[in-house]
Amino acid sequence: MNSNLKLQCEVCKNVVLLKVYGGYVHENSFTFSCPKCNVTVSGYLIWNENLDEGMVKEFKCKNATYVHEGSPTHVLQLATEFFTDKIKQFDPNDITSFFPPYMLEVSKSRATQQKKTELVSMVSDGFENEANISFRIWELYKNNKHAFLISQLIQNEYVKKPTYALENLKIDYSDIIKQVLYRPFSFLFIEDYYRIQDLQKKLLQLKSKNLTELQSLKKDLSELITYSDENIIQLLKNFSIYFELLWPIILTYICGPKEIDKIKETKGILTTNFDMLKNYYVESFEILSSILPIFLGIQNIYLRGNRNDFETETAREFKDIHTINEYNTKMQNKGNRLKYFTKENIFLPLLDPNTLNNSIRNSIGHHSYEYEADNQLIKFNDRSKSWDLYLIEFGDLLFKTIYTAFAAFEIIMFLKHEVPE
Numbered sequence: 001m002n003s004n005l006k007l008q009c010e011v012c013k014n015v016v017l018l019k020v021y022g023g024y025v026h027e028n029s030f031t032f033s034c035p036k037c038n039v040t041v042s043g044y045l046i047w048n049e050n051l052d053e054g055m056v057k058e059f060k061c062k063n064a065t066y067v068h069e070g071s072p073t074h075v076l077q078l079a080t081e082f083f084t085d086k087i088k089q090f091d092p093n094d095i096t097s098f099f100p101p102y103m104l105e106v107s108k109s110r111a112t113q114q115k116k117t118e119l120v121s122m123v124s125d126g127f128e129n130e131a132n133i134s135f136r137i138w139e140l141y142k143n144n145k146h147a148f149l150i151s152q153l154i155q156n157e158y159v160k161k162p163t164y165a166l167e168n169l170k171i172d173y174s175d176i177i178k179q180v181l182y183r184p185f186s187f188l189f190i191e192d193y194y195r196i197q198d199l200q201k202k203l204l205q206l207k208s209k210n211l212t213e214l215q216s217l218k219k220d221l222s223e224l225i226t227y228s229d230e231n232i233i234q235l236l237k238n239f240s241i242y243f244e245l246l247w248p249i250i251l252t253y254i255c256g257p258k259e260i261d262k263i264k265e266t267k268g269i270l271t272t273n274f275d276m277l278k279n280y281y282v283e284s285f286e287i288l289s290s291i292l293p294i295f296l297g298i299q300n301i302y303l304r305g306n307r308n309d310f311e312t313e314t315a316r317e318f319k320d321i322h323t324i325n326e327y328n329t330k331m332q333n334k335g336n337r338l339k340y341f342t343k344e345n346i347f348l349p350l351l352d353p354n355t356l357n358n359s360i361r362n363s364i365g366h367h368s369y370e371y372e373a374d375n376q377l378i379k380f381n382d383r384s385k386s387w388d389l390y391l392i393e394f395g396d397l398l399f400k401t402i403y404t405a406f407a408a409f410e411i412i413m414f415l416k417h418e419v420p421e
């Protein structure tokens with residue numbers, strides 16, 4: 001479904017042409033900056049499922065009005081699954097502004113495009129309901145509501161109804177609760193679930209070789225382990241809100257080609273802007289950095305058999321930190337915390353220190369950034385450092401933090417359920 005809308009800015013009366021290419025998502029949100037007065041125009045369009053009632057079911061827009069008259073100065077493209085051209089001058093002779101974005105994709109492979117649209121269609125259909133069930137089962141598990149928890153697990157086919165009394169049912173919560181939380185997000189792991197399996201293997205290896213050391217780690221970080229799982233769930237909840245804004249980025253990651261570097265100057269996304277994403281990044285950064293001691297303790301044990309034995313050069317750089325407990329309580333600078341994963345990192349690519357950028361976090365926190373809306377370019381400043389990221393690069397960083405969240409969840413569930421006190 002395609003629709004052309006003329007939108008007139010309520011401030012400066014400038015008209016732009018919004019070309020909407022409907023995919024498998026019924027609601028298409030958009031946000032852009034008026035090319036003349038720079039006021040942010042945002043809204044959404046909902047397609048009719050039954051086309052007999054017309055194509056557009058609902059259209060809402062802030063700061064601009066849908067008009068029939070007027071010559072547009074600029075043209076904007078909106079699509080769910082594909083990157084689109086950034087805002088450009090309206091030129092009736094430029095035929096490329098009339099091509100739908102999937103025709104202009106760098107990859108012209110039909111198979112890849114097919115895979116992308118199928119994936120979006122599959123996820124969009126059931127995601128909300130599945131995520132809702134997963135989060136409520138998590139709540140029951142967290143609050144130890146056993147009877148309700150078991151009935152929900154049976155009802156949603158995670159556990160078979162036993163032929164004997166329910167009270168005698170033994171449940172492996174470590175395994176089942178992980179299944180529950182992975183289910184709505186399984187599309188993220190279509191290509192690389194083996195990375196999670198690889199992490200699981202490493203953890204089981206530790207259990208058979210270094211159990212007492214794991215127990216000491218669990219004791220040292222007991223408070224952190226107790227409170228962190230709920231924070232991870234918060235990140236999954238956030239992701240379930242913003243992921244639909246990032247479809248082109250997610251699909252490029254899963255289905256390829258990994259082309260963000262190649263196209264970032266000319267292409268972008270209109271479904272979101274920096275303002276809508278920045279706080280999600282800050283929250284991901286804060287939560288995941290606070291969990292780093294759990295990752296580091298596991299890494300030290302895996303590589304050297306001792307939770308307090310750090311990589312030599314890094315240990316030399318931070319002479320005051322002698323134990324994992326000190327790393328957890330004394331080292332508050334998140335950038336320094338991350339340095340322990342530069343010389344060695346057994347969690348790559350699930351924990352990629354490049355996605356957790358302390359300077360970006362500070363720049364957002366101090367509002368020391370500028371956003372060039374037309375170009376979809378963010379200029380970050382943190383003290384003496386400054387650098388640029390395109391919106392789709394920033395979206396890519398944010399998106400990848402979800403993999404770190406799942407890795408953290410694996411480790412926390414392992415320590416809670418597989419390592420005895």
Ligand SMILES: [Zn+2]
Pocket residue numbers: 009010011012013014034035036037038039
């Ligand atoms: Zn305007």
